[in-house]
Amino acid sequence: MISPDQHDILPGYEVLDLVGRGGMGVVYKARQVSLDRVVAIKLLPRELIRDDIDFKERFKQEARTMARLSHPGIVPVYDFGETGDGQLFFVMEFIDGTDLAKVIEQRGALPVHEAVRIFRAVAEALVYAHGEGVVHRDIKPANVLIKANGEVKVADFGLAKIITPGTVGVTATSTSMGSHDFAAPEVFVHGGDADHRADVYSLGVMLYQMLTGVIPRGMFKLPSERVPDLDARFDELICKALEQDREDRFQSVREMLVVMQESTGLILASDRQIVTHPAKQIWVWVSSTLLMLVAGGSLWMLKDQTPEDSSAVFRGHRYQYFPGAFTWVQAQANALSLGGHLATLTSAEENEWAWKQFSPLLRYEGKPPLKNRGWWIGGLPVEPDKTWRWVTDEPFEYACWSLEKWPTARVPRLRQHDNGGDAGLSAWTPVHYSERCGYLVEWEHSGNPPVGSEAEVRAFLSWLLSLPRSTEPNHNEHEVPDFMIEGSNRNFRRLLDVPAGPLILTRVRIGQLQINDTARRYLQTLSRQTQLYDLRIYSTDSAELFRYLGGLKRLGTLVIKAAKGGALPLSDDELVHLSSMSNLSQLRLEGWHGLTGSGLEHLKEKRKLVSLSINECPDFDRHGITAAAAFSNLETLSIVGAHRITDEDVKQLAPLVKLRSLGLGGTSVTPQGIAELQKLMPECVINR
Secondary structure, three states: OOOHHHOOOOOOEEEEEEEEEEOOEEEEEEEEOOOOEEEEEEEOOHHHHHHOOOHHHHHHHHHHHHHHOOOOOEOOEEEEEEOOOOOEEEEEEOOOEEEHHHHHHHHOOOOHHHHHHHHHHHHHHHHHHHHOOEEOOOOOHHHEEEEOOOOEEEOOHHHOEEOOHHHHOOOOOOOOOOOOOOOOHHHHOOOOOOOOHHHHHHHHHHHHHHHHOOOOOOOOOOHHHHOOOOOOHHHHHHHHHOOOOHHHOOOOHHHHHHHHHHHOOOOOHHHOOOOOOOOOOEEEEOOOOEEEEEEOOEEEEEEOOOOOOOEEEEOOEEEEEEEEEEOHHHHHHHHHHOOOEEOOOOOHHHHHHHHHHHHHHHOOOOOOOHHHOEEEOOEEEEOOOOEEEEOOOOOOOOOOEOOOOOOOOOOEEEEEEEOOOOOOOEEEEEEEOOOOEEEEEEEOOOOOOOOOHHHHHHHHHHHHHOOOOEOOOOOOOOOEOEEEEOOOOOOEOOHHHOOOOOOOEEEEEEOOEOOOHHHHHHHHHHOOOOOOOEEEEEEEOOHHHHHHOOOOOOOOEEEEEEOOOOOOEOOHHHHHHHOOOOOOOEEEEEOOEOOOOHHHHHOOOOOOOOEEEEEOOOOOOHHHHHHHOOOOOOOEEEOOOOOOOOHHHHHHHOOOOOOOEEEOOOOOOOHHHHHHHHHHOOOOEEEO
């Protein structure tokens, strides 16, 4: 919330909201009137000018530097200057989302593929900036912004140093810039001249924190010692980035990025593929007799059918071919998520049958690359004996090799492919697991593949996308429902676009939800999405929904609004279902009757909640204020429409020293009460 005198900070800009404040200034969300676009205005602290007579000159040079950086991974600067009362400012792109620091605080260690995706985005932005002669020198999670669609952007190049002879004399090399835990040692050395290798160090610290959830300090443990099954190659990469002597580090972010991509052998999020059949169709198992066909965004329910020629039975086992471009690791993970495994061809008859059955689906002409002429099967090596085994541990007695010598690939896997002969028969070639092709799945039964966790999630998503579409007023740029899955950087609104493989939901947003038998069935699936960290339901007709939230322990953001037009009851006892949410940082309940707020006491982690909105809940009273006052890290609180709240009630909020925004519209708090509260909380903006 903002006060009236803050609406006109800059001519030509309409200030909409206070985004946040910290040691390096205050940030407002605003609208640039001339271009009708939403921007962010950052006001720098006045103390910087008073305490440093050279700061204005450095500010102008750094602002010009930021303004000329043009890269999709860098927050662009549109304007800069000085306000009428002498305060320095930047005008930047407004990022609707969060920052990496909040994500790590809510979720702890990130999945490897997500950490690598974010690392790569930041590294690519730095490679560009370094090429332009700019060093960031303050790389840390708080300066890595993540938009609502998952896009990653680096912010605050205001501490950057321009590596050009003309500016060295102006930049104060004796000033220690950067945050202590993430800054390279040379940044804090008096007179030190930190160059681009300081960003290498900071990037290494940030990668360590993303992978482990903690910051490396002192004689820190290696990442693989903290996280079971983490690839040990991260140890070497991070340790080299964190060398105290910059001459021993990677000599550029580009070098570090190349080593990451070439040596780890990881599956990056952007490499995930979409399963598409020849007719651009995706088949989803919903039950043993029903399949859902998705094509061009439309849905049809079919019974007892399979994609033509893509699924068949041999000696009591069912097989299905999935085209695409997948690594062996991805293919095996996808097969397991479907309740099967990569095909194990244990006899000449099975091998010949599989090739004749599915090779027509390859639809190639001539002799294209092998990746277009075959698919992964479930063979992997047993080292150091240089023998082979099947993923099912069946006897490896039959082989159909295309070459006799042991391959040079260090970690090969088996691919069945066209051997190029006139007979059109197949052969096997050991190739590195990182190569890409389609895959053949085998189930140990002849019936339809069983409903598993992935099938359940896909069925849930099909139902979700069938719900009425609407636009949440506070998010006019997107329609709901939509969802995000782990490892993805986008919101999905079509099942057709969802990648193959295990689906772990991380965010679900629903516009209108009517609680009926169908909804109850699918809410059971939602309740098992234990990695979900963002759930927003902008309209529901029943508080019964709360009963499905108990298992969502990692939830960081929860929004549940009652449907308009009815007095929907919500008992404080229902909030007990939120008690297991140890990471909850943002809670928004709106439009509920009967909610006094006393149920907030069920939230056990009093230090995690930073934003609380209980709006248009007319029964919210002093018991709710008492409960809210226990959240010591609360930064924003809104109780608009709580007409029972009085002057005496809000005095309980005075101990909330971090509170910066308080919404009291529609309460019984008087102007005199607000004035008294403002004296107790001078740093808080009170809006009525």
